[in-house]
Amino acid sequence: MTSIDPLTFPPGFVWGAATASYQIEGAAQEDGRTPSIWDTFSHTPGKTLGGDTGDAACEHYHRYREDVGLMKDLGVNAYRFSVAWPRVQPGGSGPANAKGLDFYRRLVDELLANDITPWVTLYHWDLPQALEDAGGWPARDTAARFADYAMLVHGALGDRVRHWTTFNEPWCSAFLGYASGVHAPGRQHAPDALAAMHHLLLGHGQAIESMRAADPEAQLGITLNLYAISPADETKAGDLDAARRIDGLANRIFLDPVLLGSYPADVVADLQGVSDFGFVRDGDLKQIAQPLDLLGINYYSRHVVAGEDPDVPAEPYWRAPTSWPGSETVRFLKRPGVPVTDMGWEVDAPGLTETLTRVARDYPAIPLYITENGAAYVDTVGEDGSVEDAERVAYFDAHFRACHDAITAGAPLHGYFAWSLLDNFEWAWGYTKRFGMIRVDYDTQERTIKASGHRYREVIKHNGLGE
Numbered sequence: 001m002t003s004i005d006p007l008t009f010p011p012g013f014v015w016g017a018a019t020a021s022y023q024i025e026g027a028a029q030e031d032g033r034t035p036s037i038w039d040t041f042s043h044t045p046g047k048t049l050g051g052d053t054g055d056a057a058c059e060h061y062h063r064y065r066e067d068v069g070l071m072k073d074l075g076v077n078a079y080r081f082s083v084a085w086p087r088v089q090p091g092g093s094g095p096a097n098a099k100g101l102d103f104y105r106r107l108v109d110e111l112l113a114n115d116i117t118p119w120v121t122l123y124h125w126d127l128p129q130a131l132e133d134a135g136g137w138p139a140r141d142t143a144a145r146f147a148d149y150a151m152l153v154h155g156a157l158g159d160r161v162r163h164w165t166t167f168n169e170p171w172c173s174a175f176l177g178y179a180s181g182v183h184a185p186g187r188q189h190a191p192d193a194l195a196a197m198h199h200l201l202l203g204h205g206q207a208i209e210s211m212r213a214a215d216p217e218a219q220l221g222i223t224l225n226l227y228a229i230s231p232a233d234e235t236k237a238g239d240l241d242a243a244r245r246i247d248g249l250a251n252r253i254f255l256d257p258v259l260l261g262s263y264p265a266d267v268v269a270d271l272q273g274v275s276d277f278g279f280v281r282d283g284d285l286k287q288i289a290q291p292l293d294l295l296g297i298n299y300y301s302r303h304v305v306a307g308e309d310p311d312v313p314a315e316p317y318w319r320a321p322t323s324w325p326g327s328e329t330v331r332f333l334k335r336p337g338v339p340v341t342d343m344g345w346e347v348d349a350p351g352l353t354e355t356l357t358r359v360a361r362d363y364p365a366i367p368l369y370i371t372e373n374g375a376a377y378v379d380t381v382g383e384d385g386s387v388e389d390a391e392r393v394a395y396f397d398a399h400f401r402a403c404h405d406a407i408t409a410g411a412p413l414h415g416y417f418a419w420s421l422l423d424n425f426e427w428a429w430g431y432t433k434r435f436g437m438i439r440v441d442y443d444t445q446e447r448t449i450k451a452s453g454h455r456y457r458e459v460i461k462h463n464g465l466g467e
């Protein structure tokens with residue numbers, strides 16, 4: 001047990017905010033940037049709500065100074081952002097685009113000048129379209145392209161950026177991008193989704209190995225989206241098996257190769273009807289399981305699942321069933337009475353404690369960071385222009401406490417990044433879902449710190465929840 005004041009976090013705890021390139025930058029066609037799969041996807045009719053695209057987004061590309069000023073105002077210690085691959089290496093391979101790299105140099109300099117530590121995510125879903133045209137993540141070569149790109153960015157920013165993560169949520173890239181197709185590139189082929197998963201992980205391993213060799217002191221890791229998983233009824237074998245399968249497909253199929261160097265045998269067996277895993281070559285798993293300095297965890301909610309049972313009323317709830325190859329018989333339940341966010345995701349803060357303590361228990365010791373956690377709500381702007389987002393304040397508060405509980409229980413949690421700094425382009429949901437601690441008026445690009453942002457400032461100042 002770690003002994004700390006009930007409402008105070010350990011000294012040096014990192015309080016950060018997170019964003020992603022395509023969700024905020026805009027300037028989609030400026031300074032040599034080429035289309036990513038998200039440009040193509042969002043410009044394809046019917047793929048995003050209202051046909052929204054990231055063309056302009058929050059215009060952060062031009063307003064980054066103002067946005068760093070807002071971070072400074074909130075008092076965040078660190079800022080997690082992603083680099084747009086098609087901005088810095090437009091062809092997906094070959095020469096760098098100096099103007100694109102310059103943007104990130106300016107951003108990093110601005111952060112450092114304001115005492116905000118930059119945390120770079122190398123890939124938050126915006127694959128250069130040229131690489132998708134060459135086969136995308138189901139093609140093995142994309143992993144090598146990613147490792148080259150990682151070195152290119154590291155070469156430009158490595159003198160000033162010490163914290164690097166390779167991928168954001170490879171589950172989404174692989175399973176939403178190539179199985180259900182609700183994310184770019186919108187393909188629907190489950191065997192390809194599994195090949196994509198493997199090549200994302202391989203790209204991670206290759207990039208880590210190269211960056212480690214070039215920069216042994218850098219802090220290197222990956223961000224996974226993990227879920228608390230529960231069977232609807234612990235006494236039912238079918239529900240327990242559904243929970244095992246979904247835990248396998250959501251959590252263990254990424255955690256195990258990265259941290260243990262193997263795919264979970266039960267999940268591989270479940271998936272035999274989909275893929276024989278023939279894409280795994282000798283040496284791949286060793287390559288994937290590089291020693292890491294940190295694991296980023298994105299946590300939003302819990303999955304409550306049931307097996308086939310005609311007597312159990314079920315409301316299909318989470319993502320499309322096709323996002324879960326090999327688990328078509330699993331039903332995702334929505335628990336009556338449990339509050340949900342504007343995404344329809346159940347608010348389940350204890351699930352965050354559970355997720356952190358579980359990773360600490362089941363995997364080799366590694367420093368943990370929450371790299372995303374937050375909630376979408378329908379915000380209303382008051383007559384005086386203020387945004388009193390009480391539900392988001394409560395969501396954050398409960399999850400801060402959940403982090404504290406996990407630390408008290410011994411989980412090596414060292415930091416927390418709120419999702420998100422700004423309202424932004426929420427992928428297939430376009431601009432309809434607002435996650436920001438700062439409101440963005442998309443007509444005027446005016447930014448307004450919401451009550452949740454003001455509350456976060458207090459939490460950071462006190463390094464905890466004390467008043």
Ligand code: FCB
Nearest residue numbers: 020168169419426427435
């Ligand atoms: C995560 C993504 C992030 C954002 C949040 C709400 O899956 O990493 O970009 O969309 O969900």
